[in-house]
Amino acid sequence: MKDDKTVEGKVAFERSCCPITHALDIFGDKWTLLIVRDLILGKSRYLELISSAEKIASNILADRLKRLEAAGLITRRAYQQKPVRYEYSLTEKGESLKPVLSAIISWSQKHHPGTQIFPAVEPR
Amino acid sequence: MKDDKTVEGKVAFERSCCPITHALDIFGDKWTLLIVRDLILGKSRYLELISSAEKIASNILADRLKRLEAAGLITRRAYQQKPVRYEYSLTEKGESLKPVLSAIISWSQKHHPGTQIFPAVEPR
DNA sequence: CGATATTACTTGCAATAAGCAAGTTTGCGA
DNA sequence: TCGCAAACTTGCTTATTGCAAGTAATATCG
Numbered sequence: 001m002k003d004d005k006t007v008e009g010k011v012a013f014e015r016s017c018c019p020i021t022h023a024l025d026i027f028g029d030k031w032t033l034l035i036v037r038d039l040i041l042g043k044s045r046y047l048e049l050i051s052s053a054e055k056i057a058s059n060i061l062a063d064r065l066k067r068l069e070a071a072g073l074i075t076r077r078a079y080q081q082k083p084v085r086y087e088y089s090l091t092e093k094g095e096s097l098k099p100v101l102s103a104i105i106s107w108s109q110k111h112h113p114g115t116q117i118f119p120a121v122e123p124r
Numbered sequence: 125m126k127d128d129k130t131v132e133g134k135v136a137f138e139r140s141c142c143p144i145t146h147a148l149d150i151f152g153d154k155w156t157l158l159i160v161r162d163l164i165l166g167k168s169r170y171l172e173l174i175s176s177a178e179k180i181a182s183n184i185l186a187d188r189l190k191r192l193e194a195a196g197l198i199t200r201r202a203y204q205q206k207p208v209r210y211e212y213s214l215t216e217k218g219e220s221l222k223p224v225l226s227a228i229i230s231w232s233q234k235h236h237p238g239t240q241i242f243p244a245v246e247p248r
Numbered sequence: 249c250g251a252t253a254t255t256a257c258t259t260g261c262a263a264t265a266a267g268c269a270a271g272t273t274t275g276c277g278a
Numbered sequence: 279t280c281g282c283a284a285a286c287t288t289g290c291t292t293a294t295t296g297c298a299a300g301t302a303a304t305a306t307c308g
Contacts, residue, residue, distance in 0.1 A: 022232050033152070035197050
């Protein structure tokens with residue numbers, strides 16, 4: 001994992017102090033927002049996340065979950081012991097990406113007919 | 125450049141028909157939305173785009189401009205002959221990404237104090 | 249009791265993409 | 279003719295992805 005802190009403990013902007021740039025340093029890739037989407041839709045476990053339509057590789061999923069946790073967008077907690085199993089959930093910072101996803105959905109639905117929002121999963 | 129059409133001429137969704145996924149197939153990387161940002165801010169020429177704070181490599185910029193044009197988000201036209209020089213501008217599809225960028229800016233400003241919106245460039 | 253399952257990951261390696269420096273093309277102006 | 283500018287392109291190194299297989303800690307079945 002990349003260290004983006006200075007010696008004094010303050011976050012150093014990796015590329016620039018532009019808010020868009022900083023956001024893209026967190027979720028500017030093909031997978032991160034899809035994981036956020038799935039968590040918003042109600043998924044929480046590794047196997048639920050990995051079984052999405054886009055077929056993310058397991059190492060990429062594990063890597064993104066670690067980054068998302070490091071960036072403060074999700075938390076990881078054990079939902080059982082023996083054997084220990086984990087589930088992920090969005091923090092307030094992660095939840096607040098909803099308007100971003102909504103804007104993307106609106107744009108895509110306008111310009112790419114045929115796309116369809118995925119349904120929420122039934123609560124456990 | 126990747127061909128994403130089927131034989132019948134219809135767009136085949138590369139990963140899934142989710143609107144978010146399809147959008148990320150277009151701008152899900154660290155650079156594309158920064159180029160869109162710069163075009164919105166009033167930049168239009170290659171040298172203006174390449175001189176942004178984030179120091180994009182020239183081959184990456186050229187590649188992203190081609191992809192953006194292929195995706196219908198920007199157009200390229202010569203603004204002079206002898207020698208021929210080009211400028212880029214957003215199409216309606218590209219302009220309509222503004223709400224997406226606004227949402228990202230709002231999110232980032234809320235969660236990353238210290239980020240600052242870049243100023244528009246003075247019109248030519 | 250041993251064999252097979254399940255969940256949540258890791259590891260190794262090949263393929264793809266990004267980053268960096270340097271080079272190319274077409275003209276202009278001194 | 280020499281140098282310069284704009285808009286890219288090329289070659290090469292390094293980093294990231296994608297794919298298949300493997301692992302650890304139980305649980306469950308026969």
